[in-house]
Amino acid sequence: MAGVSEATVSRVFNRVGPIKEETRLKVLKAAEALGYYPNAIAQSFARRKSGNLGVVLPYVPKVHIFSTYYFSEILSGIGEQVRELGYDMLLIFRKPGDDNGYIELFRSQKIDACILLGTTDTPEERKALRALKEANHPFCLVNQHFAGEDFLEVDADHEQGAYEAVKHLLDEGYRRIAFLNGPPGYSNSADRLKGYVRAMTEAGIFNPVDDPDEAIPAQWLETGNYSRTSGYESAFRFARHLDSIDAVFAANDRMGIGLIQGFRELGVLPGRDIAIVGYDDSDGARITDPPLTSVAVPFYRMGALAAKLLLKENADEAVSEFQEGVNHISGHLYQMATRLVVRSSSAGSQA
Amino acid sequence: MAGVSEATVSRVFNRVGPIKEETRLKVLKAAEALGYYPNAIAQSFARRKSGNLGVVLPYVPKVHIFSTYYFSEILSGIGEQVRELGYDMLLIFRKPGDDNGYIELFRSQKIDACILLGTTDTPEERKALRALKEANHPFCLVNQHFAGEDFLEVDADHEQGAYEAVKHLLDEGYRRIAFLNGPPGYSNSADRLKGYVRAMTEAGIFNPVDDPDEAIPAQWLETGNYSRTSGYESAFRFARHLDSIDAVFAANDRMGIGLIQGFRELGVLPGRDIAIVGYDDSDGARITDPPLTSVAVPFYRMGALAAKLLLKENADEAVSEFQEGVNHISGHLYQMATRLVVRSSSAGSQA
Structure with missing residues (x-):
């Protein structure tokens, strides 16, 4: 309507580059006639980065989420x-199962980019994440793997x-090793189950089978919810089979401390x-009696790497700054x- | 220049209320001539609420701030x-001493409002907070009191x-009670010092004096930085005077656990x-050996009350929802x- 190119319109509204006063007025009049203003301006604002990195956290009433290691x-x-990197951090609480x-x-x-924590592998979650990827919005998952997808993880x-x-x-000589796992919706619960079964199978205690669940005697497997209370309660169930259990591997320290x-x-x-x-290997592991043998996970560095991968242009550069302990598995994983x-909670064989 | 009121200009740019097409064009032309657009639009955007509550946190490299109870x-x-209340939470990290x-x-x-955590009482901080108050920006301090000001705290x-x-x-029969305090820039360190001296003075162990510092024998007072390590190191200094010390009160659990x-x-x-x-009364207090006697502080409820006071229109309503344990001291405090x-760390008299 103003007889100018789209780029010129953009230059007028963004006040970028040289522009003849006459052209400028023509564009503004046409825009006004078309009711075009607010959107154009909104778009120009839209192009401004928010400077915020979003972090989505699960919200569960009464759970003090920041107090978990x-x-x-x-x-x-x-x-x-x-x-x-000069950003701020926007925390967004989502109830698990919420329309995300x-x-x-x-x-x-x-937000300009987003880190998702505490996601679980459900069809709804996969759908939401696929939509985010298709829309080219940068996001990263930490400590959760979605097999078969190519999300940044x-x-x-x-x-x-x-x-x-x-x-x-x-x-250390223990053979009758029970396992207290977390909920199956987390990929890291499934991973730990595989590691437990692999070690027990290699030692000849379990028979090699396809489904890891089937390898384990029923009294040796419990499922908690990663809370201290669930570990505490499991101790009483395991205690019924103490004649056939001489060790317990817990999938996190909170449950281990509860045990x-x-x-x-x-x-x-x-x-x-x-x-x-x-x-x-949380703080708690050091101060229990006895101190708790544990597996250190570099959560701090995982969070830092995720942020770096999202906020730096160059992924290789981001990874290289971590020097060691990072494996690029495939795609974006x-x-x-x-x-x-x-520590002493696992010292001393009884064999 | 367009011969209309400021309110009309505002209505044009905000597309609010009825406006004659003729007036509209007149305003837009005048605005264009004056180069007024971007600001006006920016202001209209400015009026939109961000929906974010800001939380300012001290940033200290290597300190895992979220991991402190x-x-x-x-x-x-x-x-x-x-x-x-339907907000998101924007975390902003400030290095102590940064130009805030x-x-x-x-x-x-x-942000629409702001909670400040971990502030210390310095002239710069007081100046920055006064400026914020004068500009009518809503903010709240948690666990830090600035005597003589009327900040929301x-x-x-x-x-x-x-x-x-x-x-x-x-x-319990202890009389030779040493005190491991935190840094003096925090009002809560000063408060604890007062409480310690008051109890010791009432018991006749300290002479009543004006300056609490002067009441305390040198070997009974140490200052840590609220870290476990500083408590650990203090144990070695206190240990040189074990003939004259039979109890230590630590200003937080981390230092107590270090002790x-x-x-x-x-x-x-x-x-x-x-x-x-x-x-x-952190999680750690329950799992040390021996379990640590401690003073429970309702940090969770303090954070919740601060947010409520800022995000709800009515302060009395916000407070009344807390039912108990909240005292309205004066002004906005x-x-x-x-x-x-x-617990057993303080059980059993030696008197």
């Missing part, structure tokens, strides 16, 4: 990078971590009457190594 | 309210909390050879009660 360490690592408005967060310019090698934890117990407390109450002394190994930390 | 609990409480751009956060529409009664901790040790570890290494058994009392939790 897992989330707090990842957030600290993200925070470090956000600060270094991930795309809306980008559309409304609240920073994970840890939990299968190997669990394998080494159980191998350690075997090396220690439960067993103590029953008069079963951890580190003497039963071996316990946890997972995460980065995996970090874990490390066994032996 | 204190910050993580306050953030969890803020998070609960933010979620309930608090006002800029409001001007750039990144949610604090805990740390003087009473410290008093009760020391009173408990006195009741336990340090004393154990020296062969001095906490709970038997020396009594230890911590402060915060709200104070919550603490609670002593007795």
Whole structure:
């Protein structure tokens, strides 16, 4: 209508580049006649970056999410990078199962990129994440792997971590090793199950089977929800089979600490009457009695790497700054190594 | 220039209310001639709320801030309210001593209101906060009191909390009670000092003096930085005076746990050879050996109240939803009660 190119219109509204006053007025009049203003301006604003990195967290009423070692360490690592790279960090709480408005967060310019924590593998979640990817919105998952997708993911090698934890117990002479896992919707629960079964199968205790679940005697497998309370309660269930259990591998420290407390109450002394190994190497592992053998996961560095991958242009550069312990598995999957930390809760063979 | 009122200009740019097409064009032409557009539009955007509650956190490299009980609990409480009231939470990291751009956060529409955590009482901080108040930007301080100002503050009664901790040790028969405080820039360090001196003075151990510092024998007072390591190191300094010390009150649990570890290494058994009392009642207090007597501070509720006071129109309503434990001290200062939790680290008199 103004007889000018789209680029000229853009230059007028963004006040970019040289423009004849006459052309300028022509564009503005046409825009006014077409009611074009507010959108054009909105778009020009839209192009401004928010300067915010979004972090989506699961919201569960009464759960003090920042007080869990897992989330707090990842957030600290993200925070470090956000600060270094001049961003702020927008925390968004989503109730698990909520209609997740991930795309809306980008559309409304609240965030430039997004890290998703505590996601679980459900059809709805996969659908939402695929939509985000198709719309080219940059996001990264931490500590959760969606097999068969090509999402940007920073994970840890939990299968190997669990394998080494159980191998350690075997090396100490324990053979009757039970496993307290977390909920199956998390890929890292499934990974730990695989590592546990692999070690037990290699040791000749389990028969090689296709489905890891089938390899395990029923009284040796419990499922908690990663809380201390669920570990505490499991101690009482395991205690019914103490004649056939001499060690328990817990999928995180909170549950491991709960096990220690439960067993103590029953008069079963951890580190003497039963071996316990946890997972995460949280602060708590150092101060329990006995101190808890655990598997260190570099959550802080995982959070930092995720932020770096999203906020830096060049992924190779982002990874190279981490120097060691990062494996580029395939596509957009980065995996970090874990490390066994032996303490007295698993010392001393009973064999 | 267009011969219309300011309100009309505003209506044109905000597309609010009825407006004659002729007037509209007149305003737009005048605006164009004056180069007025972008600002006007920017202002109209400015009026849109961001939907974000800002939380300013101190940034210290290598410190995993979310992993400290204190910050993580306050953030969890803020998070609960933010979620309930339909906001998101923007975390902003500031290096202590940084030129704090608090006002800029409001001007750039990144946040609607702001909670400041971990501030210290310095002339620069007071100046920045006064400027924020004068500009009518809503903000709230948590766990830090600026005497003589009228800032919105949610604090805990740390003087009473410290008093009760020391009173408990006195009741258990301890008299030679040393104190490991945190840095003096925090009002809550000063409060705890007052509570300690009040209890010791009431018991006739200290002479009544004006300056609490002067009342305390030098070997009974140490200053740490609220880290576990600083508690650990203090144990070795206190240990040189073990003939004149039979109990230590630590200003937080991290330092208390460090003390336990340090004393154990020296062969001095906490709970038997020396009594230890911590402060915060963190998760760690429950799992040390011996479990640590501590003072519970409702950090979670303090964070929640701060968010509520900022995001709800009506302060009385916000407070009334907390039912108990909130005292409206004066002006905009709200104070919550603490609670002593007795465990075996302080049990058994040696008197």
